[in-house]
Amino acid sequence: MDSISYLSPTGVLGVGFSENHFLAAIASRDLAFIGCDAGSTDGGPANLGGNKPFFSRAAIKRDLRILVTGARSINVPLFIGSCGGSGGNWNLNWVWEIVQEIAREESLHFKTAIIESEVPRETLIQKYRDGKIKALDPAPEIDESVFKDADHIVAMMGAEAYVAALEGGADVVLAGRSTDAAIFAAVPVAKGFPAGLCWHAAKIMECGGAAVVTMEKPEGMICTVTQKDFTLEPVSPQQQCSPLSVAAHALYETADPYRMLEPGGEMDLTNAQYEAVDERRVRVTGSQFNPKPYTVKLEGAKKIGYRAMVLGGVRDPVILEQFDSWFGGLQDHISENIEAVYGESIRGQYQIDYKIYGRSGVLGAREPNPTIGNEVGLLMVTLAQTQEIAYAIAGQAAHMVLHHSVPQWEGLLSNLAFPIAPHFWSLGEAYQFVLNHVVELDHPLELHPIRYEDI
Incomplete structure (x- = not known):
């Protein structure tokens, strides 16, 4: 295989994208898969701790309907990572229910892989006793009680879970908490393309069309990976990529714009080069991936009480x-x-x-x-x-x-001066993150069981 192309329709499921641009893209390109990230910790720990979706059911269903019907119309796999915002089991099953509803309404038939990411507590306690849970900086002090007392704990799966789901015959993959890039790196890496290019491209593609010069509204991106480079092209004909806009994406949500950890290795962008193919497309070369022991990040949330708030202005x-x-x-x-x-x-x-x-x-x-x-x-x-x-x-x-x-x-x-009446109000349950750690795995699927459902 000389090249592989795939599509990311938006930066996060539920935020929306233009249906006409998406349909034009899947009709005009030979795609290997469609992927979409659905989660984030941007909203804090309440999504995980309190079983809360990141966006409304209506917003998720709107985007999912377009993606599911579109992927089935061209017979390519659809990957949704970190379902429901946090990827916890409740959130994952919430998205699964929506997918089933869409399938009934659209008279669709397909095989779904559902990959869980909530980890049994006894497993984590044993890993902790074996010295296989390591702190990241800055990490809180922990003991075994954190694994018993947290409301929910998820492990961020790597690319191997998506590959395994495809090998099991899945048409649609609904994953719990996942690294964002794993959604898009899985297939290209499994097909034998250079890991450095695959992971670097995936890090950009997980944000949809965010690496364009001006993102007036959320749209998608098409990536084509070869043995020597990868090329990015915005889905919207009104948007353009530039070498600067693509290179600048390495500054987004990273502590180090040159080195970024993923399960099983580290992206090294030190020698990455960016060049314009034309006024809309950018080609990237030189990205590397250095293998490391296989670890996945743990996210744990615990209820700490209830909140209320006051907001006013002093003039x-x-x-x-x-x-x-x-x-x-x-x-x-x-x-x-x-x-x-x-x-x-x-x-x-x-x-x-x-x-x-x-x-x-x-x-x-x-x-x-x-x-x-x-x-x-x-x-x-x-x-x-x-x-x-x-x-x-x-x-x-x-x-x-x-x-x-x-x-x-x-x-x-x-x-x-109070802008709202009443001028103080209840916020409900409050949560905090209680883990900033990674766990060493004996094999990549150790914490991520897959079940298959036929629709």
Whole structure:
């Protein structure tokens, strides 16, 4: 085989893409498969911990209908990775239910592989005892209790799971938590194309058409891999790739733009070269892949309580001139007020996270220019063991900040402008990630069982 081409319709399932561009692409190109990433940790740990989908059912079904019917119309495999946002078993089965519904409505018949990624706790405990779970930087201190107490733990599968599903005869592969690039590297690597090119291309393709010069809306990308290079071409005729736009993608979601770890090895982009084929397409050469012991990343989420929040804006220039002293005194008074209501035993049983937008609200301590303009937005998020207490503390904090004084003003003050009524509200269950680790595997499919279902 001289080359292999495949399509990524969008950066994440459910965000949407143009159906007409997608249909034109699958009709005009000889594709080996269609792949789409469906997950992320961008939304935090609640998707995994609380069995929550990343996007609405309607949005997922819309995109899936186009992909499933399109893939079956040209008889190529469809890969969906990290189903339901987090790839947990609940999320995976949620997507499986939608696929079955689409198949019934469209009168389709095909074989589906469902690959789970939630790991049995006893397996992880044994791996931990055997010294096969290693911390990534920065990782929290853990012991065996983390594997017992976490609500859900997933292991990010590599490319081998997708290959195995195809070898089992699957037309549609629904995978639990997966590395994004594994979705797109699996088939080209299995077909014998250079691993460095395959993995580098996959890292770009998992974001759909994001490596274009200007991404006005989510669209797709077609990749063609040969023994010497890979070429990227946007699906939308209105979009273009440039050497800069493609090379810049190595800066996205990476700590090191030259070296990126995947199960079984490390991408090395040190010698990658980017050149324009024409005004829309870019060719890449020189990417390498260095084999390493086979490890997969673990993601674990645990419920830590309930949250509520307050949001308002401060515009008073007198307060802003002395904001640090005013804000420091405010926090002390909020703490005193909460203890007056609940007693000293409440200490250590709640938290309030303060974000000051307009001064270091985004970067925090890393902000190089921590100055205040003519207004700031104040976000206060409370955390407690019950929703009732979290909500009550948010209400008390809101009232305290509203009337917290400065020496220059006399009488009752109103310092905070609330954009929404009611001005404090409950956020529900709160979760945190409890693992930043990898686990060494004896073989790539050790933690990822595959079952097959005929529709």
